Amino acid sequence: MEKRQLIVRHIGQLLTMDGDGGPSGAFRVWETAAMVVEDNRVSWVGLDQDLPLRYQGMEIDLQGALVSPGLVDAHTHLLYAGDRSYEVRMRAEGRTYLEILQAGGGILSTVENTRSASDEALLHATRRRLSGALLSGTTSIEIKSGYDLTASGELRLLSLIDRLRQEGPWRVVPTAMGAHAVPPEFQGRPGDYLEYLTEEYLPQIGALAQVVDIFCEPGVFPVEQSRRYLKAAQALGLSVKLHIDELADGGGGYLAADLRALSADHCAFTPSKAFHAMAEAQVAAVLLPGTARYLNHGHMADARAMLDADGWIAIASDGNPGSSPTHALSTLMPWAASWLKLTPEEVWTGVTRGGAQALRLPWAGRLQPGAPADFVIWDAADYAYPVYYYGSNLVREVYIGGRRVAVNYGEVF
Ligand SMILES: [Zn+2]
Numbered sequence: 001m002e003k004r005q006l007i008v009r010h011i012g013q014l015l016t017m018d019g020d021g022g023p024s025g026a027f028r029v030w031e032t033a034a035m036v037v038e039d040n041r042v043s044w045v046g047l048d049q050d051l052p053l054r055y056q057g058m059e060i061d062l063q064g065a066l067v068s069p070g071l072v073d074a075h076t077h078l079l080y081a082g083d084r085s086y087e088v089r090m091r092a093e094g095r096t097y098l099e100i101l102q103a104g105g106g107i108l109s110t111v112e113n114t115r116s117a118s119d120e121a122l123l124h125a126t127r128r129r130l131s132g133a134l135l136s137g138t139t140s141i142e143i144k145s146g147y148d149l150t151a152s153g154e155l156r157l158l159s160l161i162d163r164l165r166q167e168g169p170w171r172v173v174p175t176a177m178g179a180h181a182v183p184p185e186f187q188g189r190p191g192d193y194l195e196y197l198t199e200e201y202l203p204q205i206g207a208l209a210q211v212v213d214i215f216c217e218p219g220v221f222p223v224e225q226s227r228r229y230l231k232a233a234q235a236l237g238l239s240v241k242l243h244i245d246e247l248a249d250g251g252g253g254y255l256a257a258d259l260r261a262l263s264a265d266h267c268a269f270t271p272s273k274a275f276h277a278m279a280e281a282q283v284a285a286v287l288l289p290g291t292a293r294y295l296n297h298g299h300m301a302d303a304r305a306m307l308d309a310d311g312w313i314a315i316a317s318d319g320n321p322g323s324s325p326t327h328a329l330s331t332l333m334p335w336a337a338s339w340l341k342l343t344p345e346e347v348w349t350g351v352t353r354g355g356a357q358a359l360r361l362p363w364a365g366r367l368q369p370g371a372p373a374d375f376v377i378w379d380a381a382d383y384a385y386p387v388y389y390y391g392s393n394l395v396r397e398v399y400i401g402g403r404r405v406a407v408n409y410g411e412v413f
Helices: 087-092 097-102 107-116 119-135 151-167 190-200 202-207 223-235 252-259 272-280 289-295 303-308 329-340 344-351 353-359
Strands: 005-015 029-038 041-047 058-061 066-069 071-073 138-144 171-179 211-216 239-244 263-266 284-287 313-315 375-378 395-400 403-407
Touching: 066 071, 071 329, 071 344, 071 353, 087 097, 119 138, 119 151, 119 395, 119 403, 138 353, 151 171, 151 190, 151 202, 171 190, 190 202, 190 223, 211 223, 223 239, 223 252, 239 252, 252 263, 252 272, 272 284, 272 303, 284 303, 284 353, 289 329, 303 313, 313 329, 313 344, 313 353, 329 344, 344 353
Parallel strands: 005 058, 005 066, 071 138, 138 171, 171 211, 211 239, 239 263, 263 284, 284 313
Antiparallel strands: 005 029, 029 041, 066 375, 375 395, 395 403
8 A cells, every 4th residue: 555645845944853872862963854754753854955856755844944853742631620829819919839829729729629620620621721832842741640639540541641642642751649639638747648649549650641640849748758769669569750859858869769750840959960960870850940930939040050960851841720821831931041051952942852761752853864754844844933023923834744733723533
């Protein structure tokens, strides 16, 4: 049978992001390029003038537009009910994230809403967020559970994430985050809650998720408790990752390195020595500049320390109802450059290959022969532009597996 071919021609700049040499060498761009997709994978990339004659399929002419891999958002909490717009007022009155949490607000109000929401309501709300992510250029996206905080409820959330994964067209990567906060039933007893999860929850999640996450932070789940919990997960054959140092330096970077975690996320207060330990242990640093700025605690991750250590950084949205209410990673790109002091090349690496590395998706975030044809056509001619022009959706069209799944006048099909 003939292969289905799509030939993308006259690409002004094609970001293939398939350079060798690790984190600092991944960025790669072709000028005046073409790309051929056969069935659902990239089969050829190169200069437009070198396009082999044997390709005779359907052609689209981009007239100089920029093409990038679909963005990989390696850290989100997009499955939840309700919103927390009322917190804007509390923060304006000077209350901190931890104060709002301790007052029973914050994440615990989302837990209440999520526990009482039907499957259908949760699926509906999350599908809308995923559609928004797609329309802004994200094709692969991690979603964590974590707004129920009971064993059976967390398994329900994982099964809903799995349903969204199967529905597509987005590529969803599930993460089990029962240890997202200490639930009211265990108030003041984080260790008891982790023991409960270790017995009733961890052994059940294998069919629904392969990765376990925890909010390792002084005042929530401290390092030694986190270590015990994550080791129990690893003993069941699961991979681990951690939220660390979002609000203070709690030593989580060394724990991530010890455990050879897939990633350590936030890292707002992580010292450069800990970044070196992480880089050495192949732990990616997932940086969430939108959250640090949204909470306005004035601390940004020291991205340069991780890059100097030749470690991978991913830039992710942290989409969640409290500290980063967004689903649009691409709108954070200018801020990632400005706040984390990154070059356009480093930002692009962070939202493509870096995200793929953090999620261990070997073919995502790059466009090279053999990779799935997940790509974005931008309303821009130069790759610096989406890292410069803020607050506007510059995505024109989105393809997953060679199929057009979104165009920017607001429809997903
Ligand atoms: Zn998070």
